[in-house]
Amino acid sequence: MLDVENLSISFLRYDGLVHRREVQALAGIDLSVARGEVMALVGASGAGKSLLAHALFGILPVNAVVRGSMRLDGTALDDAHCGSVNGRRMALVPQSLSHLDPLARCGRQLQWAAKRGGIPRTKERLAEALDSFGLGPEVLTLYPHQVSGGMARRLMLAMATIANPDLIVADEPTSGLDPDAAGGVLGHLRRLVDAGKAVLLITHDLVSAVSHSDRVAILENGRMVSIEPADAFSGDGAKLTDPYARALWLAMPGNRFTVTPDGRGDIECSS
Ligand SMILES: Nc1ncnc2c1ncn2[C@@H]1O[C@H](COP(=O)(O)OP(=O)(O)OP(=O)(O)O)[C@@H](O)[C@H]1O
Numbered sequence: 390m391l392d393v394e395n396l397s398i399s400f401l402r403y404d405g406l407v408h409r410r411e412v413q414a415l416a417g418i419d420l421s422v423a424r425g426e427v428m429a430l431v432g433a434s435g436a437g438k439s440l441l442a443h444a445l446f447g448i449l450p451v452n453a454v455v456r457g458s459m460r461l462d463g464t465a466l467d468d469a470h471c472g473s474v475n476g477r478r479m480a481l482v483p484q485s486l487s488h489l490d491p492l493a494r495c496g497r498q499l500q501w502a503a504k505r506g507g508i509p510r511t512k513e514r515l516a517e518a519l520d521s522f523g524l525g526p527e528v529l530t531l532y533p534h535q536v537s538g539g540m541a542r543r544l545m546l547a548m549a550t551i552a553n554p555d556l557i558v559a560d561e562p563t564s565g566l567d568p569d570a571a572g573g574v575l576g577h578l579r580r581l582v583d584a585g586k587a588v589l590l591i592t593h594d595l596v597s598a599v600s601h602s603d604r605v606a607i608l609e610n611g612r613m614v615s616i617e618p619a620d621a622f623s624g625d626g627a628k629l630t631d632p633y634a635r636a637l638w639l640a641m642p643g644n645r646f647t648v649t650p651d652g653r654g655d656i657e658c659s660s
C-alpha cells in the first residue's frame with residue numbers, strides 16, 4: 390500500500406547572504422506499510438518522525454529538499470497527486486493541535502474533512518465520526534478553545550478517518566489522552582486495520598508501539614535503524630535481529646538487567 394524508498398529530506402540554510410548549505414534531517418529511509426497492518430514508527434524527539442509524515446502529505450516547509458520516492462498503491466505522492474489523495478485515500482492525524490482552525494467550530498472543521506474526502510456532510514455522519522472516538526455530538530457546536538486538548542486530538546482523529554481512507558498516518562495520536570481514552574483510540578485504529586485499512590502509528594513510546602502494532606520501525610537521528618516484528622520485542626529481546634533495537638528494548642523500565650548465580654548478566658522482563 391505505502392512504499393517509501395530511499396527518502397531523504399534536507400533543509401536549505403543560508404550562511405550569510407550568499408553561502409547556501411543543505412542540512413540533512415532524514416537520510417535513505419525505506420519503509421512500507423501493508424493493508425491490514427499497523428506499522429509503528431518510533432524514535433526520540435527530533436528523530437524525524439513528523440518530517441516523514443509531512444513529506445507523505447506534501448506539507449513540508451518551502452526550504453525542504455525531498456529526494457527519493459513515496460508511493461501509495463503505485464501512485465507517486467508528489468505535488469501533482471498529494472492534493473487528490475489527501476483526505477480520501479490517505480489522511481494525517483497531525484501531532485500539533487495548531488492544525489485546527491481556532492476561528493471555526495469543530496462541526497465546521499469536520500464538515501471540511503468530509504467534503505475533502507468526498508462524502509456526504511450529514512449531521513449523522515459527523516456525529517458518528519465523533520462517536521468513534523468517544524466524543525458526543527455537542528462537540529459540533531464548540532470552538533477548538535472550548536474543548537480540552539484530549540478532545541481536540543480526538544476531533545483530529547475523527548476528521549482524518551471520517552472519509553474512510555485506506556491509510557491513516559497518526560502522529561502521536563494519544564498524546565494528552567488518559568489511558569482509557571488512549572486505549573479507545575488505539576482500539577479503533579486496530580478495528581480499521583482489521584477491516585483492511587493500514588495505519589502508520591507515530592510515537593516516541595516503544596512500549597505502546599510494541600503492544601499496538603504489527604511491526605516497529607525505529608528511527609534514530611534521521612536514519613532508519615531497524616524494522617522488526619512487534620512480537621520480537623519480548624523477553625530478553627533474543628528475537629530482535631538488530632542490536633540497537635535490542636538495546637532499546639532492554640533499556641525499557643520493565644526490563645530489568647540482573648546478575649544470575651553463574652555471574653553472567655541476565656534479563657528479567659515484566660512482559
Ligand atoms: N522547518 C525546518 N527547518 C529546519 N529543520 C527542521 C525543520 N523542521 C524540522 N526540522 C528538524 O528536523 C528534525 C526532525 O524533526 P521532527 O519534527 O520530524 O522530529 P520528531 O521525531 O517528530 O520529534 P517529536 O517526537 O519531538 O515530535 C529536528 O531536528 C528538527 O530540528
Ligand code: NI
Pocket residue numbers: 438439440484560
Ligand atoms: Ni513529531
